[in-house]
């Protein structure tokens with residue numbers, strides 16, 4: 001399970017201690033009144049579908065799911081709209097430029113050794129760029145929705161791509 005890295009109060013620098021605050025165990029400053037309310041991280045993924053009903057996937061170069069195919073996705077920067085996260089992550093991981101469409105799903109992702117995250121999944125259309133894997137991808141490729149790779153990371157297969165295929169893209 002993910003563990004918080006900060007052990008000191010961001011306001012006064014004193015040690016944080018566990019205390020029962022507003023209904024659950026939380027980290028509270030041992031000196032001032034600061035309470036650390038921990039929240040899930042925010043991440044966004046793009047389902048890029050081209051005019052031939054193929055989906056853009058990247059083969060992950062990093063853990064978790066190293067070597068598996070997944071939708072391009074990543075964490076949202078603090079000042080970034082999730083749609084901008086999607087555009088940036090797809091560009092970084094695959095070289096493809098996209099136009100972001102409707103919100104397809106919002107997944108709560110619990111993964112070992114990572115902070116839990118809300119993952120916003122957007123449908124996208126390619127608008128240009130040249131297919132080329134980024135530094136955290138081994139490969140980037142287009143797959144027919146009816147011929148997806150077996151090795152799909154995260155909940156990408158059952159939760160997103162199979163459902164998308166069933167609804168007809």
Ligand SMILES: [Zn+2]
Nearest residue numbers: 009012029032
């Ligand atoms: Zn403090």
